[in-house]
Amino acid sequence: MSPGVADELSGVPPLDGALLTSPEALAAAADDFGHTVHRPPAAVLRPGSSDDVAAIVRYAGKRDMPVACRGCGHATDGQAQAPGGIVVESGGLSAIHEIGPAGAVVDAGVTWRALIEAALAGGRTPPVVTDYLDLSVGGTLSAGGIGGASPRFGAQVDNVLELDVVTGDGVRRTCAADRDGELFLAVLGGLGQFAIILRARLRLVPARPVARVYDLSYPSLEAFTADAAVLALDGRFDHVQGQADPGPQGGWTWHLAAASYHTPPETPDDDVLLTGLHDTRAAARVEDVPYAAFLARLDPIVEFQVRAGVWGFPHPWFDLFVPAAAIDAYAGPIMDRLTVSDTGGGPVLLFPLRRDRLRRPFLRVPDGEVCFLFDILRTAPPDPARVQADLAANRSLFETARDAGGLRYCIGSVSFTPEDWRRHFGPHWPAFERAKRTYDPGNVLAPGQGIFPR
Ligand SMILES: Cc1cc2nc3c(=O)[nH]c(=O)nc-3n(C[C@H](O)[C@H](O)[C@H](O)COP(=O)(O)OP(=O)(O)OC[C@H]3O[C@@H](n4cnc5c(N)ncnc54)[C@H](O)[C@@H]3O)c2cc1C
Numbered sequence: 398m399s400p401g402v403a404d405e406l407s408g409v410p411p412l413d414g415a416l417l418t419s420p421e422a423l424a425a426a427a428d429d430f431g432h433t434v435h436r437p438p439a440a441v442l443r444p445g446s447s448d449d450v451a452a453i454v455r456y457a458g459k460r461d462m463p464v465a466c467r468g469c470g471h472a473t474d475g476q477a478q479a480p481g482g483i484v485v486e487s488g489g490l491s492a493i494h495e496i497g498p499a500g501a502v503v504d505a506g507v508t509w510r511a512l513i514e515a516a517l518a519g520g521r522t523p524p525v526v527t528d529y530l531d532l533s534v535g536g537t538l539s540a541g542g543i544g545g546a547s548p549r550f551g552a553q554v555d556n557v558l559e560l561d562v563v564t565g566d567g568v569r570r571t572c573a574a575d576r577d578g579e580l581f582l583a584v585l586g587g588l589g590q591f592a593i594i595l596r597a598r599l600r601l602v603p604a605r606p607v608a609r610v611y612d613l614s615y616p617s618l619e620a621f622t623a624d625a626a627v628l629a630l631d632g633r634f635d636h637v638q639g640q641a642d643p644g645p646q647g648g649w650t651w652h653l654a655a656a657s658y659h660t661p662p663e664t665p666d667d668d669v670l671l672t673g674l675h676d677t678r679a680a681a682r683v684e685d686v687p688y689a690a691f692l693a694r695l696d697p698i699v700e701f702q703v704r705a706g707v708w709g710f711p712h713p714w715f716d717l718f719v720p721a722a723a724i725d726a727y728a729g730p731i732m733d734r735l736t737v738s739d740t741g742g743g744p745v746l747l748f749p750l751r752r753d754r755l756r757r758p759f760l761r762v763p764d765g766e767v768c769f770l771f772d773i774l775r776t777a778p779p780d781p782a783r784v785q786a787d788l789a790a791n792r793s794l795f796e797t798a799r800d801a802g803g804l805r806y807c808i809g810s811v812s813f814t815p816e817d818w819r820r821h822f823g824p825h826w827p828a829f830e831r832a833k834r835t836y837d838p839g840n841v842l843a844p845g846q847g848i849f850p851r
Contacts, residue, residue, distance in 0.1 A: 406440055410452040413445030414489055426484035431473030431810055432711045433784050436480035436845070438465075444489040447504075447561070447569070447595040454593065454841070455567030457483050463844040463851060464565075466593045468506065468533025472540070473714045474810040476588070478845040485593060487535050496521065500558050500601050505535030505594040510693075512599070517689055522604035524550040528638075529695050535594040539843075540808050541586050541760040543748060543770055545636035545656065548629035551754035554585035556600040562592035565837025569595070583832040586760030588807055589843030590829075591836040605658035608636070608691035609665045612682040613653040613674065618732060619725050620675040621651035622747070626721050626767045628655060629749035633670055641745040643737050649745070658688060710741070711777040713787040714809035715794060718750070721767040723801040728771060731794065739790075741776030758825050761804045770806060771798075788812065807846070818848045 409416055417423075418440050427437040439462065442453045450466075457464045463482030470477055478484065487506035493515050495502040501523070503512055509523070510530035516522050525544045527537060538560075542553025550556060559573040562584055570592075572581040583591045611634075615621035621639060628637045636656035641649040657665040671681060686694075702708040719727050728747065735745070748770040755762050762768055773794075777784050788810055795803075795811045805811055805821060813821070822829045833840070833849060840849050 408456070410456055412442070412449045412452065414443045414449050415445070416453070416483075417441045417443060425470075426467060426486075427478060429470040429472055429475060429477060430712050431475070431714070432709070432779075433473070433713055433788070433810060434475030434478065434845075436475060436478045438479045438482050438484045440483050442483055442485045442489075444485060444487075447490060447563070450485055450490075450593055450595060451563045451567055451569050453483055453485060454563050454565065458565070458567055458839045458841050461839065462841065464593075464841050465843045465845055466505070466535060466589060468536030469508065469531055471529075471532055471536065472808055473712050475845045476807070476843070477536075480844065482841070482844070487533055487593075490595065494596070496601070499598070501599045502596065503534055503599065504596050505533060505538075507534050508532060509534065509537070513689070513692060516601055517604055520604055521601040522688070522692075523553070523599060524556050524602045525553050526692050527553070529699070530693060534597055534599070538585060538594060538597060539587060539589045541757075541806065543750070543806070545638040545654070545748070548637055548749060548751045548754065549632055549635065551756060552586070552760055553599075554757045554760055555755065557585055557597055558600055559598040560584055560592075560594055561596040562594050564592045565839060565842045573598075579832065580836060582758060583829075583836065586757045587829075587832070588759070588846045588848065590846065590848060591832050591842065593842070604688055605660045606688050607661060608656045608658050608686050608688050609667075610684050610686055610691065611653075611655045611657075611667075611670070612684075613655065613671075615651040615653070615675060618651060618729050621653065622721070622724050622749075622769070624674045625653060625747070625749035625769070627673070628653070629751050629767050633657075637749060639747040639749065641732060641747065649732050649735075651747070656691065707742075707776055710779055711784050711787075712743075712810075713775050713777055713784055713791060715773040715775065715791040715811065716806040716809035717771055717795060717798050717803050717811075718762045718768050718806055719771050719798055719801065719803045720763040720765045721749075721769060722765055723798075723803070724769045724771070727798055727801050727803070728769075735773070739775070740773055741778065743774035743776045744772075746770065746772040746774065759822070759829060761821055761823070761825070763802045763804055765802075771803075772806075772809070813847055815848070815850060
């Protein structure tokens with residue numbers, strides 16, 4: 398064992414990596430992108446092998462200590478924390494094992510950025526890429542993983558072929574749709590409740606080198622959502638996402654970013670792509686961008702925020718799925734009241750999604766052909782009163798959405814009781830609870846989600 402191993406943790410099994418108890422390691426594991434929840438573990442495992450993960454889950458289980466895997470720590474509400482237990486940093490498992498016709502085989506700690514770089518070298522790409530690339534494969538597969546290609550390909554969890562995991566009882570298993578299918582379905586979008594993902598085989602598709610990007614602006618939310626729903630359903634673009642930007646006279650203007658991928662000299666037909674949309678033909682801004690640069694389009698914004706010091710501010714994010722039938726009545730009044738100062742300059746996102754492409758039962762999305770992912774990506778000043786006010790606002794916005802058929806996307810900060818969780822999973826709750834009893838009978842995994850109180 399390496400220096401820094403917890404003195405108070407007796408009987409730790411031999412490890413290839415290190416079990417850390419330094420104040421710095423514990424403090425880092427008690428923080429995340431939200432910076433609003435801080436629950437230190439007793440130790441942090443920096444695994445040197447997947448055997449380490451299995452060994453530490455067994456060790457913790459015998460002592461009734463919670464265990465949470467932490468990818469890049471970009472959830473915002475303590476989801477990857479394990480109070481008094483062990484946080485497993487998946488960053489120690491970051492090998493890309495294979496990129497080929499049968500997909501990519503990667504460790505759970507690999508970031509989407511690293512995977513994309515390796516896949517593009519072979520002319521391939523994951524079908525769905527999140528906006529921000531420095532998220533771990535294991536972290537987004539636990540949550541869902543939504544991107545601009547989701548109207549066509551579903552979420553990242555819909556594009557997984559096989560998983561190697563350690564379940565909460567410390568057993569290593571390989572699962573796929575046709576092999577231990579119940580576990581496979583449970584883990585994808587399962588919020589870390591049933592297993593720690595060690596390795597995933599992911600679908601890849603051919604990459605086309607250029608993205609033609611259309612920026613379509615809208616005078617009203619209603620015009621925007623109408624076009625967004627059309628585009629989600631007819632699939633004419635490879636990528637569709639929406640966002641509200643502060644308007645010149647106050648209020649908000651709505652934009653759709655749509656992209657068509659192509660291989661020159663072939664080019665997309667602008668007229669065909671823009672046919673039938675609301676009054677935007679003249680206003681559309683069109684630009685050709687290398688595909689890799691398009692995927693990394695958030696980098697300059699993140700770099701700016703890091704330089705400005707606000708990247709480390711609290712982020713009490715609000716994220717949920719709203720049925721298309723309810724989106725105007727729900728988001729309209731919210732946006733009428735919302736100011737740039739309420740979001741701290743953070744964006745408001747509105748992504749259209751096709752329900753039939755989102756097939757994993759535990760990634761809960763509303764019924765209906767189309768739904769919208771609605772995010773208020775708040776940046777709050779480091780002022781506890783302001784953070785509390787934002788969290789209270791999130792809860793209230795959630796309750797209104799829930800009553801209109803909305804469901805939380807569980808990456809952000811909305812306080813949830815066990816009853817809220819039962820309601821969230823609705824008809825899938827019995828299967829969720831059964832999977833917990835089967836795969837994590839000691840209830841050790843991912844307590845930070847607050848689904849199964851310890
Ligand atoms: C700047 C930013 C941009 C984002 N953009 C998008 C986006 O475009 N689309 C989108 O869908 N989401 C987006 N997200 C949300 C993000 O996908 C989720 O928060 C995701 O869970 C974070 O991944 P992570 O590696 O940081 O996970 P962590 O925050 O470390 O963990 C999140 C949860 O997953 C569990 N977990 C992590 N790794 C594993 C594993 N190997 N096995 C089992 N459980 C595990 C943790 O225990 C925890 O419960 C964004 C977040 C940020 C901060």
